[in-house]
Amino acid sequence: MKPYVFITRKLPDEAVEKLRAKYDVKMWEKEDVGVPRSILLEEAGRADALLTMLSDQIDEELLSAGTRLKVVTNLAVGYDNVDVEAATKHGIAICNTPDVLTAATADLTFALLMATARRIVEGAEFIKAGQWKSWSPLLLAGHDIHHKTIGIVGMGGIGSAVAKRATGFEMEILYHNRSRKNDVEMELGATYCSFEQLIERSDFVVCLTPLTEETKNLFTRDVFRRMKKTAIFINASRGPVVNEEDLYAALVDGDIAAAGLDVFAKEPIDQTHPLLGLSNVVAIPHIGSATVETRLNMIQLCLDNIDAILSGKEPKTLVNKEWNK
Numbered sequence: 001m002k003p004y005v006f007i008t009r010k011l012p013d014e015a016v017e018k019l020r021a022k023y024d025v026k027m028w029e030k031e032d033v034g035v036p037r038s039i040l041l042e043e044a045g046r047a048d049a050l051l052t053m054l055s056d057q058i059d060e061e062l063l064s065a066g067t068r069l070k071v072v073t074n075l076a077v078g079y080d081n082v083d084v085e086a087a088t089k090h091g092i093a094i095c096n097t098p099d100v101l102t103a104a105t106a107d108l109t110f111a112l113l114m115a116t117a118r119r120i121v122e123g124a125e126f127i128k129a130g131q132w133k134s135w136s137p138l139l140l141a142g143h144d145i146h147h148k149t150i151g152i153v154g155m156g157g158i159g160s161a162v163a164k165r166a167t168g169f170e171m172e173i174l175y176h177n178r179s180r181k182n183d184v185e186m187e188l189g190a191t192y193c194s195f196e197q198l199i200e201r202s203d204f205v206v207c208l209t210p211l212t213e214e215t216k217n218l219f220t221r222d223v224f225r226r227m228k229k230t231a232i233f234i235n236a237s238r239g240p241v242v243n244e245e246d247l248y249a250a251l252v253d254g255d256i257a258a259a260g261l262d263v264f265a266k267e268p269i270d271q272t273h274p275l276l277g278l279s280n281v282v283a284i285p286h287i288g289s290a291t292v293e294t295r296l297n298m299i300q301l302c303l304d305n306i307d308a309i310l311s312g313k314e315p316k317t318l319v320n321k322e323w324n325k
């Protein structure tokens with residue numbers, strides 16, 4: 001019997017075709033909804049490998065149901081949806097997709113920053129609504145980007161790639177991270193500072209930190225109050241890093257100027273979400289790494305990791321180095 005691989009979302013058939021020679025592969029076929037929990041639990045019970053999405057909860061219940069399960073590979077760089085400690089305890093390898101999505105996610109983060117600062121979405125809506133009656137000096141006037149200060153919270157691969165893009169706009173670059181990054185300081189002229197200094201000095205506060213117990217609810221009303229009134233907040237990491245009610249109040253009361261958000265506390269959100277009612281919010285549906293090229297590379301990396309683990313080889317991007325110790 002071939003080992004069984006279950007994939008929790010429909011992927012392009014061409015991408016999984018090669019795997020079918022060696023493995024019995026099944027995909028959740030519905031394009032518009034994720035796999036229901038009960039089916040995921042059942043599949044986990046018979047699968048040797050799971051390819052999961054960031055919207056699937058890979059917790060103790062699921063991992064202990066996975067009696068044959070050897071690897072879970074998550075189609076994302078973030079793995080806050082996975083209980084890594086429990087996986088290690090059960091001897092299950094966890095893999096993610098770092099590096100291959102770094103440039104695409106940095107591009108999107110910078111695009112979101114620019115769209116928010118220059119009111120691109122408002123402008124597009126304005127024109128479609130037939131409101132453009134004449135040119136006028138301050139019509140849809142936004143904020144300069146060039147020569148301003150960008151503060152990057154979470155200087156991993158994506159943070160560094162955003163910093164590199166900021167050098168092209170001759171921005172001053174501040175960053176905060178658990179550890180100092182000598183390479184970005186040397187190569188890009190980035191300056192390390194405390195979280196407090198960063199939020200007070202930055203014109204653009206860009207959140208790229210992973211979601212952990214330490215970063216959950218990091219951006220509160222108090223933090224927004226300490227930012228410049230002209231500050232623009234960009235979040236391309238995870239929604240729960242921000243207290244959304246506090247962000248809403250900060251935007252309504254003018255503590256900060258605007259926000260560009262790719263992620264939300266509870267996804268998906270719908271059109272009734274209060275933040276969508278604000279003209280100074282640019283909201284997009286968690287599409288940081290969403291280019292065709294990058295998503296195909298991420299899928300391939302997940303499939304390579306599954307093949308490696310099920311063939312007794314080293315996977316390319318293992319999260320829990322201790323899984324088989």
Ligand code: GLV
Pocket residue numbers: 054075076077078079101237288289
């Ligand atoms: C997307 O949010 C990712 O973590 O890759």
Ligand code: GLV
Pocket residue numbers: 153154155176177178179209210
């Ligand atoms: C903070 O952003 C950290 O990554 O430690």
